[in-house]
Amino acid sequence: xxxxxxxxxxxxxxxxxxxxxxxxxxxxxxxxxxxxxxxxxxxxxxxxxxxxxxxxxxxxxxxxxxxxxxxxxxxxxxxxxxxxxxxxxxxxxxxxxxxxxxxxxxxxxxxxxxxxxxxxxxxxxxxxxxxxxxxxxxxxxxxxxxxxxxxxxxxxxxxxxxxxxxxxxxxxxxxxxxxxxx
Numbered sequence: 001x002x003x004x005x006x007x008x009x010x011x012x013x014x015x016x017x018x019x020x021x022x023x024x025x026x027x028x029x030x031x032x033x034x035x036x037x038x039x040x041x042x043x044x045x046x047x048x049x050x051x052x053x054x055x056x057x058x059x060x061x062x063x064x065x066x067x068x069x070x071x072x073x074x075x076x077x078x079x080x081x082x083x084x085x086x087x088x089x090x091x092x093x094x095x096x097x098x099x100x101x102x103x104x105x106x107x108x109x110x111x112x113x114x115x116x117x118x119x120x121x122x123x124x125x126x127x128x129x130x131x132x133x134x135x136x137x138x139x140x141x142x143x144x145x146x147x148x149x150x151x152x153x154x155x156x157x158x159x160x161x162x163x164x165x166x167x168x169x170x171x172x173x174x175x176x177x178x179x180x181x182x
Contacts, residue, residue: 001075001118004030006046006111009039019107021076021119028128030076030119032084038104045111057108064090072096074106076119079126149178 007022007029017039021030034042041057044050054062064070069092078085086103089096110117119128152175159168 001120002026002124004076004117004119006042006107006117009043009046019104021107021117023124023128027131028124029131030124030128032076032103032127034102034104034107038102038108041108042104042111045108057105057112061109061112067092069093071109071113071115073116073118074101074103074110076103076106076117076123078120079123084123084127149175152178 003024004021005024007020010018010020010031012018012033016033017036018031018033019039019042021032022028041055044055045057051058061071069090072089072091074086074088076084076086084103086101086106088099088101088106088109090099091097107117109115152171156168156171156175159165159171
């Protein structure tokens with residue numbers, strides 16, 4: 001198994017959230033697309049921000065503590081059909097329990113208590129990128145965004161020429177959103 005740390009959160013062009021896991025003793029990174037709620041929960045954990053009332057991940061940790069159990073580690077165990085799988089190893093009464101989980105939920109729990117995160121070697125082999133590959137992906141995404149902005153600007157001009165101001169306003173907002181992410 002390979003120990004990883006959270007290297008950051010990201011947003012895709014299609015507005016999906018993601019988390020980047022990076023090898024502690026290497027240069028490979030593993031990007032995983034996750035839900036928006038889970039990304040927000042991970043961000044709160046990374047920033048050590050405690051909401052006024054417990055959110056789901058805090059509630060689960062409070063329950064484990066009340067039961068005198070705690071999380072030992074998180075393991076990203078598999079990648080099947082572009083879906084990642086994880087287990088949460090919980091120590092309870094001297095026994096390790098393996099609980100099936102989505103990686104995003106497991107990570108959201110881990111960041112709150114500085115719990116180690118591991119990835120099976122086969123999963124890293126299938127899904128990870130080297131530093132050079134990640135840079136190339138980022139450059140392609142920037143080029144793709146520029147092409148999309150150019151296309152939207154042409155559509156905006158056409159909408160203005162046709163006096164379709166409702167469509168023009170929507171296109172303007174889409175262009176501004178894309179440009180603000182560059």
